[in-house]
Amino acid sequence: MSAETMRALCKRHGLTIKYVDHGVEISHDSAQPWQHKRFTVTLARKGAQDYGAPITYRMGIPVMAKPRETIAERQRRERKHKREIKQRVPTVDGVVAALFTDASSYDSSLDFADYCDSFGCSQDSIKARDAYLACGEASKRIRLFLGPLFDDFAQAMKDY
DSSP states (O other), X not given: OOHHHHHHHHHHTTEEEEEEEEEEEEEOSSSSOEXXXXXXXXXXXXXXXXXXXXXXXXXXXXXXXXXXXXXXXXXXXXXXXXXXXXXOOOOHHHHHHHHHHHHHHHHTOSSHHHHHHHHTOOTTOHHHHHHHHHHHHHHHHXXXXXXXXXXXXXXXXXXX
């Protein structure tokens, strides 16, 4: 299966999204600052209860410093990224794939310590603990939302 198959599966089962675009921003919540668009997304399925509370969905690219780059060069590069990012909008298959990715990072971990080992983060990190718990919540919610369709989407994710 491919991205086209995932799109077709979303369409066939009536999955839709509604989103609010919050614009382009730079986050410093990881080792590398990254420029992205932030959306609040609500996922819905025809004939079923909505996914639940809206989720924050971010699309973007890292803003990596280049060796010997002047401030003016970095600002020019960031403006170019901002123009490219402004064109992007979330797709239903992209949102579903992101939720499955978060869910699988939780599901494939035995516990928080295993999660930290897998992603190279400290077990003393509050951010890592919050991410682990958020992935666990995504796992629970995507299973409830898709119900009996979960296995079909999980199969489609293997080649997405």
